[in-house]
Amino acid sequence: xxxxxxxLTITEVAKRxxxxxxxxxxxxxxxxxxxxxxxxxxxxYHSSMIRRIAVIKVAQNxxxxxxxxxxxxxxxxxxxxxxxxxxxxLSRQWGDILDDxxxxxxxxxxxxSGCIGCxxxxxxxxxxxxxxxxxSDRGPGARYxxx
Ligand code: FES
Numbered sequence: 108x109x110x111x112x113x114x115l116t117i118t119e120v121a122k123r124x125x126x127x128x129x130x131x132x133x134x135x136x137x138x139x140x141x142x143x144x145x146x147x148x149x150x151x152y153h154s155s156m157i158r159r160i161a162v163i164k165v166a167q168n169x170x171x172x173x174x175x176x177x178x179x180x181x182x183x184x185x186x187x188x189x190x191x192x193x194x195x196x197l198s199r200q201w202g203d204i205l206d207d208x209x210x211x212x213x214x215x216x217x218x219x220s221g222c223i224g225c226x227x228x229x230x231x232x233x234x235x236x237x238x239x240x241x242x243s244d245r246g247p248g249a250r251y252x253x254x
Contacts, residue, residue, distance in 0.1 A: 114151040
């Protein structure tokens with residue numbers, strides 16, 4: 108059996124990971140993946156980036172932001188590609204983040220119930236246009252018109 112190449116072109120990685128080349132470049136600008144350059148300034152990705160990209164895709168499917176994913180990667184020693192054990196830890200942490208997001212969405216869903224068929228979008232009454240009456244912290248009156 109042929110040994111997999113250690114370094115791959117952007118096209119090869121895009122194909123293997125089912126990700127657009129532009130997405131790979133974007134991940135790279137965000138520090139989520141890295142590459143080396145050839146003498147002709149072409150990107151070459153170490154094969155370990157494939158696992159990293161798989162983790163990024165899973166995390167994005169879970170609704171995590173690139174910022175949250177980057178934070179998780181930075182928590183790894185030497186920002187290494189997540190090992191099986193790293194993944195266990197990250198997935199536990201992300202489970203907690205997901206629980207928070209689910210709670211927030213359930214609260215939004217609950218608040219939306221009062222809006223269905225209403226349409227007022229009132230800053231006084233509507234908990235979606237002014238969650239937790241945050242605008243009242245800015246003082247009395249029509250704060251959006253004053254500011
Ligand atoms: S739209 Fe009227 S309460 Fe939200």
